[in-house]
Amino acid sequence: MAQVGEKRKREDKAENGSGDTDTGPSVPSHHPLSGFQLQAVLRESARDKTIFLHGKVTRNAQDAEDAVVILERVPFQADSVSRLLAERPELKLQLENDIYSVYHLNPPPELNEIKTTVICPATEKHIKKYQRQDVCLIHETGDDYDSVTLPFIEAQSLSVQWVYNILEKKAEADRIVHENPDPENGFILIPDFKWNQKQVDDLYLIAISHPRGIKSLRDLTADHLPLLKNILHEGQEAILKRYGLRGNQLRIYLHYQPSYYHLHVHFTALGHDAPGTSVERAHLLCDVIQNLEREPRYYRTRTLTYALRADEPLLKKLKDAGKC
Numbered sequence: 668m669a670q671v672g673e674k675r676k677r678e679d680k681a682e683n684g685s686g687d688t689d690t691g692p693s694v695p696s697h698h699p700l701s702g703f704q705l706q707a708v709l710r711e712s713a714r715d716k717t718i719f720l721h722g723k724v725t726r727n728a729q730d731a732e733d734a735v736v737i738l739e740r741v742p743f744q745a746d747s748v749s750r751l752l753a754e755r756p757e758l759k760l761q762l763e764n765d766i767y768s769v770y771h772l773n774p775p776p777e778l779n780e781i782k783t784t785v786i787c788p789a790t791e792k793h794i795k796k797y798q799r800q801d802v803c804l805i806h807e808t809g810d811d812y813d814s815v816t817l818p819f820i821e822a823q824s825l826s827v828q829w830v831y832n833i834l835e836k837k838a839e840a841d842r843i844v845h846e847n848p849d850p851e852n853g854f855i856l857i858p859d860f861k862w863n864q865k866q867v868d869d870l871y872l873i874a875i876s877h878p879r880g881i882k883s884l885r886d887l888t889a890d891h892l893p894l895l896k897n898i899l900h901e902g903q904e905a906i907l908k909r910y911g912l913r914g915n916q917l918r919i920y921l922h923y924q925p926s927y928y929h930l931h932v933h934f935t936a937l938g939h940d941a942p943g944t945s946v947e948r949a950h951l952l953c954d955v956i957q958n959l960e961r962e963p964r965y966y967r968t969r970t971l972t973y974a975l976r977a978d979e980p981l982l983k984k985l986k987d988a989g990k991c
């Protein structure tokens with residue numbers, strides 16, 4: 668598995684002037700999971716080796732707060748596992764048959780990492796986002812968007828404070844891979860928090876637009892083409908330079924609907940089966956650009972198809988308005 672070279676990471680940090688702030692993995696001042704009490708398993712996947720939990724935590728002796736905790740086994744790295752195997756680790760035989768044998772191997776702690784994402788305090792929306800649910804396909808016309816979806820988004824979408832923190836360098840400043848600072852056509856490229864940055868096989872970055880107020884694909888017009896082209900071309904260049912992946916090895920797309928209504932573009936390794944790449948959600952940036960070049964108001968007017976979970980308030984609003 669190709670790994671993100673430490674040397675390259677250090678050189679690049681020095682180049683973009685962010686080396687000073689990187690003090691390595693930090694220990695939180697308070698424990699983010701103090702007094703954790705499980706409320707529910709929201710979802711689990713044996714295939715992805717991931718579990719999504721809803722719990723209550725009592726941080727700083729305050730009242731219990733809702734938390735979503737995501738635990739995920741991290742991918743193997745070829746050099747560390749080959750070192751481990753060369754050291755003849757203890758193997759407990761599970762079964763043996765002809766040329767086949769299966770063992771239990773208890774790895775040392777450094778090879779047993781569990782990526783842990785904590786969202787606290789988590790809102791009801793966060794909890795629902797990770798809950799397994801039946802889904803239902805929506806065909807949203809431009810009019811449906813104006814009359815139902817837009818008022819809904821304006822009234823109750825997830826906070827994008829984390830996005831503003833990145834744009835204002837109040838959070839994750841040392842993780843920025845590339846920035847075009849132009850307020851109209853610029854953006855910040857940063858590793859997505861789904862990616863641990865240890866191997867490029869599951870590479871995942873997001874480009875966050877500097878201009879605010881572009882909520883999603885629906886808001887895009889031909890006026891945004893310079894911004895979109897900057898994201899496409901500069902994003903590809905920056906990823907080639909930093910991680911050695913070429914543009915034709917990347918899947919570059921927007922979600923509709925997104926979870927966070929501030930324009931951002933996903934960059935994932937083509938070979939990585941990243942969540943959210945299904946045809947009813949992902950729109951390739953190259954197609955978006957081409958559609959806007961042909962028809963400047965393409966996304967304002969056309970019917971967009973997406974899936975909503977059965978208990979999503981937006982689905983109820985669309986149903987109440989007789990739209991589905």
Ligand code: M7G
Pocket residue numbers: 829839857858859860861873922924925926927928943
């Ligand atoms: P989306 O299309 O709005 O929704 O993408 P999704 O989460 O359902 O895919 C938002 C992207 O931002 C996702 O890929 C998230 O993993 C990523 N993301 C969310 N948060 C809160 C953060 C964060 O705080 N930092 C970073 N770097 N990425 C985040």
